[in-house]
Amino acid sequence: MLGLLRNLRQPALNLDSVYGTGPGDPVVPYDGIELHTGPLQVLVGAPFAHVPGDDLPRDPANGKALVGDSRNDENLIVAQLHLAFLKFHNKVVQHVVDNEQWITDDDARFVRARELTRWHYQRIVVEDFLRRIALGTVVDDVLADTGTNPVINADGEVFMPLEHSVAAYRFGHSMVRATYDHNENFGRPDGGDDPDPADPNRATFEQLFQFTGNNVIQGADATPGRFEFDTLPDNWPIRWKRFTDGDKPDRFARKIDTHLAPPLKDLTNEGNDRTDPSEKRILKRLAVRNLLRGYRLAIPTGQAVATALGVAALTEEQLLDGDQGVADALLDGGFLDATPLWFYVLKEAEVAPQNGERLGEVGSRIICTTIIGQLKADPDSYLNKPGGAWTFADGVKVDGREVATIRDFFDFADVLI
Numbered sequence: 001m002l003g004l005l006r007n008l009r010q011p012a013l014n015l016d017s018v019y020g021t022g023p024g025d026p027v028v029p030y031d032g033i034e035l036h037t038g039p040l041q042v043l044v045g046a047p048f049a050h051v052p053g054d055d056l057p058r059d060p061a062n063g064k065a066l067v068g069d070s071r072n073d074e075n076l077i078v079a080q081l082h083l084a085f086l087k088f089h090n091k092v093v094q095h096v097v098d099n100e101q102w103i104t105d106d107d108a109r110f111v112r113a114r115e116l117t118r119w120h121y122q123r124i125v126v127e128d129f130l131r132r133i134a135l136g137t138v139v140d141d142v143l144a145d146t147g148t149n150p151v152i153n154a155d156g157e158v159f160m161p162l163e164h165s166v167a168a169y170r171f172g173h174s175m176v177r178a179t180y181d182h183n184e185n186f187g188r189p190d191g192g193d194d195p196d197p198a199d200p201n202r203a204t205f206e207q208l209f210q211f212t213g214n215n216v217i218q219g220a221d222a223t224p225g226r227f228e229f230d231t232l233p234d235n236w237p238i239r240w241k242r243f244t245d246g247d248k249p250d251r252f253a254r255k256i257d258t259h260l261a262p263p264l265k266d267l268t269n270e271g272n273d274r275t276d277p278s279e280k281r282i283l284k285r286l287a288v289r290n291l292l293r294g295y296r297l298a299i300p301t302g303q304a305v306a307t308a309l310g311v312a313a314l315t316e317e318q319l320l321d322g323d324q325g326v327a328d329a330l331l332d333g334g335f336l337d338a339t340p341l342w343f344y345v346l347k348e349a350e351v352a353p354q355n356g357e358r359l360g361e362v363g364s365r366i367i368c369t370t371i372i373g374q375l376k377a378d379p380d381s382y383l384n385k386p387g388g389a390w391t392f393a394d395g396v397k398v399d400g401r402e403v404a405t406i407r408d409f410f411d412f413a414d415v416l417i
Helices: 076-099 106-133 136-144 162-174 205-210 277-284 286-296 302-309 316-320 324-333 341-350 361-377 406-412
Strands: none
Touching (some): 076 406, 106 406, 136 361, 162 286, 162 341, 286 341, 302 361, 316 324, 341 361
8 A cells, every 4th residue: 555655746856846847837937937926915004014025926816826836835934935946046047147158048047047056955955954953974974875775666766755754854843933033023123132932923833824825815816804915915024034143042943852832732724624523633633643644654663763774772761751741651552662753753852962952863864864865866966966966166156155054045045134
């Protein structure tokens, strides 16, 4: 049965959700070889500060984002990140026109701009993202490994391991916050030092899911009595400097541990269409959903994966350390030597020496092997550039420096406001 599971999306890190099939794509709109962006809706007379920025391109009939994957409009942070990729590509197009004059054909310019955008994205994922959330030694080991690629099956097909998608990569469920200080209207008014996360002006986690085309942006067919925004209101764009600059802890991710982010304990928008109380209860509890999904897909336990990877498994003392209710559940369920992989990865990150700052050995190896494995399997990735892996030194520059981090990426895209 597991062999029948197929990705609806490509597993490669090739930004297919951004580019679609390229200029002429029936869903993703282009302006020539540049990607189309959308305007903000100006709130006339509203008691809010206007935040400069843009929105995703949207269908005027219903407000839905015109992007390659509708999930990229599920919440404001992901939607604005997708927008940053659109703008980054457009700036790279101009870079190609200005600096690679030997490319004179628009089709070739597009291919080159897409290539540079993909390579910056891919290398930033490895050198900035993975080195922040995983063990650096594991990143280095996986990059250097020239053996069999575990994301290619016996038939030569590239796939996404369920240990990654169903278990390990769900570590982010413990990292999101209940409120966000993302601009002067929904956060610190002047970027000051107010440390109070209960500030009523902050954007709640739920609000970040509301201001998208899947919710209150309804376009011309808005239901009477609901918000009737055609595009994102101009008081809502994200000021990315608040996520990348400074030293205010509440603007950054929470630690990776076994404590779900509070808004994810009871999913407000899930299960409301079900009449069976038990079914509704399951759908609203993210932890239950994750554990049931792992069980039904026969995901191996944390200890089994540790053994397969040749690393030391967590001890009983480590597994039982912390919340007494969780410890009791592990004992009562017989999970001390057969721990569900999703929980195991979170617990491994929680204990010393990681202390929630990054993943442990098992989590790091699953995620790094999967992501770097996808790049190794893609003949067009930055790792497989003829002559050796592509480096940031060969890419675009912002104020004369390499675009090597997500902050540099935002800066080059001109969204670091």
